[in-house]
Amino acid sequence: MxxxxxxxxxxxxxxxxxxxxxxxxxxxxxxxxxxxxxxxxxxxxxxxxxxxxxxxxxxxxxxxxxxxxxxxxxxxxxxxxxxxxxxxxxxxxxxxxxxxxxxxxxxxxxAVPALTAVAPTDIVVRAGSTRQLVLLPDGSSVDLQPQSSLTYAATFSTDSLRKVSLTGEAFFEVAKNPQKPFFVYTASLVTKVVGTSFTVRSRQGDARVMVKTGKVSVFRPREASAQEKNTQLTGLVLLPDQQVILRNNELTRSLSVPVSLKNPVHQQHFEFSNAPVSDVFATLEKAYGVKIQYDPVRMKNCYLTASLDDEPLTEKLNLICQTLDASFVQQTTTRIAVDSKGCD
Structure with a gap:
């Protein structure tokens, strides 16, 4: 052996x-x-x-x-x-x-690979012509849009901040941790949350933050040092379906997010009422661009009633598997295997 x-x-x-x-x-x-x-x-x-x-x-x-x-x-x-x-x-x-x-x-x-390192404990993920799912060490998930890049630490230790740097655009679903806020840094804006879902865009001539669920605070990079010292959401705070745009060096808040600016995960509502598990997995596959492998015969009698709008992908899968007495293994960033004894 x-x-x-x-x-x-x-x-x-x-x-x-x-x-x-x-x-x-x-x-x-x-x-x-x-x-x-x-x-x-x-x-x-x-x-x-x-x-x-x-x-x-x-x-x-x-x-x-x-x-x-x-x-x-x-x-x-x-x-x-x-x-x-x-x-x-x-x-x-x-x-x-x-x-x-x-x-x-x-x-x-x-061609130069998409995954490179800028420091021994830092990872840089670059999306090419297609979106890319990134699962962070704390369980948060990031839908990285084409021609965008994300930098983050290989581990989020207990004594460090949860911080990532973004160039381009990404949709974030952040694992909840009120004692350890999550920061998204761009060239012109910084977003601070404790657990929610939102989109950050930082492209030439277009810098904005759009909130799907929960609330976030947005501020300029020069305020980051003070913001990192506390866990409160202060300054310009956004609520669901609100956005802030940086124009003429000023932050302007809008009370709604245009549908045209929302990506697939942002538009999707993960509300299930006695839904067949095949429909649930198909919804997750479409929204996150992943493949979920499971036994459709064994799970044909499995149904789910749940609201999963405000959860990262990993937590969604945890809750689904707990409800259905199943388990899952993330084989790759885009392939997930679910094991279940079935639902009688």
């Missing part, structure tokens, strides 16, 4: 690499499905995420390049990995970044 202690052990295993990228043989699939069933959570998830991230960037590395890239990066970073061993989120993010850099070294003719 093979033994795997660290995520690098998985990356070095040919069978795992084939299975993780949907190229496995019958023996690969049989082995790894049994392994995952016995180890539903572990380092294999980080390793698989790294490989799928590479595949998503259309790098298509050869077997030799995989071997060279993995060996080169793991050797260069081994001391750092040992230091971070008890910080799984930091490992996954940092190693995904470093491996992308390794394959960029071997495949210089390929």
């Amino acid at each position: 093979k033994t795997f202690d660290l995520f690098e052990d998985y990356l070095r295993d040919d069978s795992f690499r084939r299975w993780a990228t949907d190229q496995g043989t019958y023996e690969d699939i049989r082995f790894w499905e049994a392994y995952v069933a016995e180890h539903p959570a572990g380092e294999w998830q980080k390793a698989r995420e790294i490989l799928l991230t590479l595949e998503a960037q259309t790098l298509s590395p050869t077997d030799q390049e995989v071997d060279q890239g993995v060996s080169r990066i793991l050797e260069d970073t081994r001391p750092a990995l040992r230091k971070w061993y008890r910080r799984p989120a930091g490992i996954a993010a940092a190693v995904a970044v470093m491996l992308l850099g390794a394959f960029w070294f071997f495949r210089t003719e390929t």
Whole structure:
């Protein structure tokens, strides 16, 4: 029986690499499905995420390049990995970044990958021509719009602020934490919330914040230092369906958000009344651009009545699974597997 202690052990295993990228043989699939069933959570998830991230960037590395890239990066970073061993989120993010850099070294003719690092504990996600779902360390979800970028820390530790930086446009669903506000920084505006859903746009000639649920405060970057020292929402506070626009160096509040400015998640209302679980999952897939895998036969009698408007994607799935006595695993940023014994 093979033994795997660290995520690098998985990356070095040919069978795992084939299975993780949907190229496995019958023996690969049989082995790894049994392994995952016995180890539903572990380092294999980080390793698989790294490989799928590479595949998503259309790098298509050869077997030799995989071997060279993995060996080169793991050797260069081994001391750092040992230091971070008890910080799984930091490992996954940092190693995904470093491996992308390794394959960029071997495949210089390929476009620059979307996931890069600006500091050992920072992640930058850049959306290309399509929107991209980003799940943050605190459970918040971000629908990053095309030609936009988001920077955030690999972990939100208990003694640090929840802060992200945005260029472009994104819709945020923030996990509730009144004692630890969430800040979105742009070149001209800063948004502060404790848990709500809203859109921030920061493009040339167009800077605005639009609120779907909850309330947020908006201020200029020069006020950020004072705002970070307290948990209260002060200054210009927006309520649901309100927006603020920066014009002529002044903030102007509007009492409604035009439908034309709303993205799919912003427009979607997650209100379900005795809805078949297939309809619930289809709604989430359309809104977030993800694929939810489940057994439709086993869950054909499962129905949901719930209001999930003010929850991030991860929390929506948690509440759905708790209600239906199910569980889920996030396999990649766009693929989620739900396991259920069914509803009698």
